[in-house]
Amino acid sequence: MTVISQFRLDALPSLTSTSVNLRGRDRECRTLDALITGVTSGSQVLVLRGEAGVGKSALLDYAAAQANGFKILRVIGVESDMELAFAGLQQLCAPLLDHLDDLPEPQKAALNVAFGRGIGEVPDRFLVGLAVLSLLAAAAAVQPLLCVIDDAQWLDQVSVQTLGFVARRLLVEPVAVVFAVRDRPDVLAGLPELPVEGLSDADARDLLDGVMLAGIDSRVRDRIVAETRGIPLAILEVPRNVSATELAGGFWISGKRSSTAAIEEDFVRRIRALPPETQRLLVVASADPTGDAALFLRTAAALSIAVDALGPAEAAGIIEFGPRMHFCHPLMRSAAYRAADLTDRRVVHRALADATDPQADPDRRAWHCANAALGPDDSVAAELEASAGRAASRGGVAAAAAFLERATTLTADPELRGTRAIAAARAKREAAAPEAARDLLAVAELAPLSDLQRAQVARLQAQLQFMGSRAGDAGAPQTGEAAALLLMAARGLDGLDDELARETYLEALTAAMYAGRLGEPGLLGEVAQAGRDAIARIAAPQRPIDLLLSGMTTRILDGPGAGSTHLSAALESWNTNAQNETGPVQNWPFPIAQESAAHELWDDAVLQQIATDMVRRARDGGALAMLPAALVYRAGVHVYTGEFSKAAALLEEADAITAATGHTPMKYHSLTLAAWRGIPAEAVELIEAAAADGLAKGEGRLIGVSAFTSAVLYNGLSRYEEALKAAQRCCEYEDLGFHGWCLYELIEAAVHVGDRESAEAALPRLEQRPGTSGTEWGLGVVAAARALLASDDDAERLFVEALELLEAARIGPHATRARLAYGEWLRRMNRRTDARTQLGKAYADFTEMGAQAFAERARRELAVTGEKVRKQPDASGTELTTQEAQIARLAAEGHTNSEIGAQLFVSAHTVEWHLRKVFVKLGITSRRQLRHAALPGW
Template sequence: MPSERRGPVLRGRDLECAALDELVPAQPSGARVLVLRGEAGVGKTALLEHLSAQATSYRAVHVAGVESDMELAFAGLHQLCTPLLGHLDELPPPQRDALNVAFGRGAGAAPDRFLVGLAVMSLMAAAAADRPMLCVVDDAQWLDQVSLQTLGFVARRLLAEPVVLAFAVRECPEALRGLPELEVAGLSDSVARDLLESVMVGGIDPRVRDRIVAETRGIPLAILEVPRNVSPTELAGGFWIYGKRSSTAAIEGDFVRRIQELPADTRLLLLTAAAEPVGDTALFLRAATRLGIPVDALGPAEAEGVIEFGTRMRFLHPLMRSAAYRAADLMDRRTVHEVLADVTDPRSDPDRQAWHRANAAAGPDESVAVALEESANRAQSRGGVAAAAAFLERATALTSDARLRGARAIAAAEAKREAAAPEAASDLLAIAELAQLTPLQRARVGRMRAQMDFARSRSGAPGAPRTSDAAAALLKAARQLETLDDDAARETYLESISAAMYAGRLGDPRVLTEAARAGLDAISRMPTVRRPIDLLLHGMACRIIDGPGAGSDQLRRALHSWNEHAKNDTGPVQNWPFPIVQESAAHELWDDDVLLQISTDMVRRARDAGALAVLAPALTYRAGVHVYRGELGSAADLLDEANAVTASMGHTPVKYHSLTLAAWRGVAAEAVPLMEAATAGGTAKGEGRLVGVADYNLAVLYNGLGRYEEALAAARRCCEYEDLGFYGWCLFELVEAAAHAGDTATAAAAVTLLSDRAGGSGTPWGAGVVAAARALVADDDGAGELFDHAVDLLDRAGIAPHLARTRLSYGEWLRRAGRRGDARRQLTAAHDAFTDMGAEAFAQRARRELIAAGEKVRKHPVASGDGLTAQESQIARLAADGHTNSEIAAQLFLSAHTVEWHLRKVFVKLGITSRRQLRTASWTG
């Protein structure tokens, strides 16, 4: 039975109210999220009030975005969470500490903003343990950026908790896109007519009524304002021209006129309330006293329905707040901000005081600029990069000294870039370039512009530069940094190499070699090379200039040094600066042990610290290692987690290792569209490496399916350009495809190239792959010995897919040689390995060979986790290993309640009743 509707009845909103009623059932079974989207005045706030009225059994917390408060980090989140802070001690220590730092309640390193999101999620879960909770966020588009991003993250991660999150927005911001959405449109004509007639005193001419209804487009607020702004005479005669007054600007203009008709002291008090976004009554009273205006002067505004004066100051509509501010002249605004700065406690709220002082400034003011810089530093320490950027941007505007203005503009641009506001960063760099910059500052500006161009090139956004152009710009920036900041110059050379590697076959090959040569020159001027970054630059530059095998010692030292750093460093978790170069270096060495160690330590540290921005790439690279070792289920779990984390942060999931996983799984209907989409995307943005990866994975897929001509075509395309890191792998695909297709010349040439690259690696993996390739092209006298040697090496290396493929090829050769018994042993081992790892295409290829060798093979599906989802499988594995719900929740960035909810479903699917039984359940393999 639906609950009886409470609160005022909203005209014409039955469908919307029904949708909202479903959000708040008496006994919620899990989390629910809804974004109400519609233009100003359409009734979103009224619908949120209806929602709150229905949720009588819920604990409700509310926050409304305020346009003037958008620059203060965590301001909106702090207001929303303040009623819940009694549960703070129930949070895991890292989350509790992060929230305390973010809210200015404690000191410490700047928290990862997504760790703050986890803390908010845990706080909500704790608060909802005994009573479901409703979180209402009105005018979410005006929340400060970091609060909005955090709430968007929370909305995507809540699952089993009895928490409802309802947002109201005009246009959906990026942080909330993809969440369940309900568009709120204008009222129907019939409902709008009824509403208009209900507020008209003395009635209205039907023709005038219909015209007003048409021109207001059914916007309730516009309709309700008609009798306040138009005289009965105008309405009765039909002389009033409404025009486009249904727009937001027109409605606000009506509010402005109403406010301008109020007494001067009332207007000044309204301006004070509008400029003070928290609604703090005590602070408002202090400001009124400082202005010398009695609070009674607010009475006319209350009578007009503009504002409510109570325990908090509350405008009856956000447009009224905006109108109160815009109705005032500039001098009054400055006066009010100056008064608010004077009455704001500099110890408890120094940042808002600095912001008021900035708005009170009539021109450049160095003392205010310095205060804003201090606020920016505090914001940075709390993880509020967007707020820091805003403070620095305003400080730049208030700086008269040209050199100091340039330095502040550069700092503001760096913060804007970190806050994902590249257009604002570019504008600030333009301001900096007009100042008197030192050569080093100009070089820093050039590097920032090139870095932003590279990020845009990879995004594929319309009008973005090609990846190759960004690589060239980074090379130019690195040269400008020479002798000015040698460390930064070498880092930028490595950035240019990274960008050129992404550009690959679609870029200018001269950029890669020029960046490598310049990097080597920079390294040669160093007395000693110690930093992992410099070792990586040295090794990769040697490999690019001098060919296969060159630079291996430096690359190995760099990766081992990075591993020690990741294992032992106790400082803040940092992003990998050059993941493509690190991964490619490990692959050029045919040594994934070191990459597994680095990624494992990075995953551990990111989990411990809650650094989700670092966790996602670390999970992705570790997933790649699992693929190469045949642990496809583990790789899928990690990629699913990485994609979930990436999506919750509003970023685009990384494609590369997802393509490799799809190729090895071998389901053509799923894999081919992924490869085609990657090829199209890489071509469009000039990212040739993605095109090459797609062709390499097509070769793997088609070799598994036994479609060798198609595999040969894909491998040939891939091998037209040497993409460092996976070119050698594709040479092996070329050897196998060509050998099966009868193109012995191509296969032999590819073996030579592969031997040059993998043969000198000194690792069992590299040597084993070369032996397997040679066996494929050897005559019958030498093939068997080569196959035996390859099997031994790859078994020692632990590279299960290549070991199974070598056994498969060995079995095929043995069958053709008439040794059917020996063939069955190799083919059975290959078939079982492929089946266990979930490599469906190769498993079916081995099965066909076994049947041809006279073996009866029962066809059975590849293991898939017995119906468990990736997250359920991951949680089950951790529970089977003895981890508690709280420990699992901390590792997977969930709440303990959500972990328990997942485990209940796991028990039902597996037909078990206890955690102990998980250790012997069939899904564990």
């Protein structure tokens, strides 16, 4: 199906001519001039933000007039038709589709599906964004582009999200993107912005004098300037809307402030003064935002109105008739629609539905039918439901939710209405519209639901509560309360849909894990027991989700080491699926449980495989929605292996993507990296902010991580008293996944402050955890801890054992800490030569990792032995940036620019630009030389 877009390419508001200098807009015009000329050195983005009528459209016209030699792409959002997925994006890209074959096949396929030009798997919306980025770059290689997006707040949600992403990923392409927006969408927040405000009093007076045919009393003029607040549209409308008597008396909108509503009301009065047939044709034009003149003519004929009847509206400067219909200002469109009564609107929508091709544009036809309905209409509701399915297949979750919501309203059959309300609520939740989802669930609860449907409603309500608690929404319950609601929902599903019940038990378990120490006492155990009971009702768990639920509940209820068999099987199953799947990329459904399971196994090979496969699948499939979580998890593995620069690069990329996609950056591994790097000025602020956030949301796990990372930081800084207190705070509650790590921090800190009792009490708890894993990592950590507490006769043997095990496991930071502790012990034994060997190696390894605090601790120990340590040289200023290093590594591996761009979600042109800088910094001239070049951090 080809989607016919609802936006106009040629809608150029004509109230202010761009051939004349704009009064009072010198600053804005200079900014736009600089934007246009700046395209020669790289992409330019600007958001014009201001209220309706303030002159944003005129400024867009000015920018277009200055863009000599540019290809201009223009789209205008329309409020009445903002629910068709990718419609605005398709309109913007329509003139560029001859470059479609230049795109990599996954991007081309995603764009075709999104635009209804092809059939395929539901595309990741950010893969569509990457495709648009590539399309713009391909077109800009021929001719510079200016993309003008007016009334962006009325674009369909997925289009504006995608354009916001594209605007953030443009870099060196000769492309300028200018948005005009009122007070939203928030997805554009953070882009370069220029507020557009009313004119100054002097400029407003000049503009008013310029549009008045006759003179005007200075006091009346000043009153009008004050009332209009310098809004150009309000001033320009004065001659049309204010009588000579009102001007003479100065009573025009006396005592009122000009507003969008007031301006629109003036337009309504002007339209209602036109002949009835003219008014009805204006309703047709306003209700059909495609601006399709052929559709307009067919609809006018169906209404038995001659097209000549539009003449008075054209003469009044309200609308222009051409190949595409367009109103002279967006507010005139809404005024034309408002000027009609409900009956007239329904008649017009019915005529538009009849005139719309059901094969070419069934979705817009369904929407017109819905607006024409006099009341519940099951046939129209069925059409809307079908439209929802088509929208979902294109990746338009928000559009699907809107169609289902309207279908619910028009459904007469009570049972079917309840079913559709549940489906609509689920879609609204997936589209991140929780309030609308709650409203639909309230509608569903009024219907005669089955027991299963009532259980589904309870689950959705609990999921919404959990979403709100994790996001820190005002009025949302604490995380522990949300976990209790999920537990109740899971119990309600028992015996009705047992597979869904077990998934909900796992959701409740993960929520309880997030709640941690701030949840009700015994909450985690209660959830785990309920989950275990659910598992016991099946012969043997087969699904990865069931294996994970079985393993996690067993670990929680039976203690350290328990449940390992099913945990290993669950992770192996997910890994196998990740390696074998070729369809749409799916994220881990329960990341905290899956990651904690891997950590509880102390198996570095499992961690490496999971992290590698997650990132590979996300990059290969272009799944930008899941890529940040995969990158963050992979970054965490790099921290464990001591590859801090790689971890930092991935975290930086993840943050850039979450900013571009409007999501909240994930904190956990950022805290771990900051602690290991050991720069107090950076780490302490980050850790304290995370702890405060956890307390506000009732997310005890975040408080636990904050305490653990504080212990790592202070042990590195040799501030052992603070490290011990932080570790003790962390270990007051067993947060699965990192509790065992913090026990080691506690033991080391306690040994250094002479609190042997605390260290010895913690050792058996450590032995029960990594000590029962049977892995080199787990056994090595236990050996290192035992060495700290061992007698002088046993310590050396244990230190050597720890080093051998940890180095075999490739857990660099823990191995190097064991070496540091060994060197410290050797120095205390007065074995200076041996101590220098171990401490020197520890210092070099920590320095190479970027673990500054631990490196300084090793340096001080070396100094005590009499060893002189050469200070590390300062950076030369020619080091590769994180993105340059990523691109250089991928190029060295033989990837093309297009392939690298697809992996990093940038254009091939941007890759080429970065590679040129890489060559200069490394002193090379070809990609072949990259294979032998030293790439820092990689």
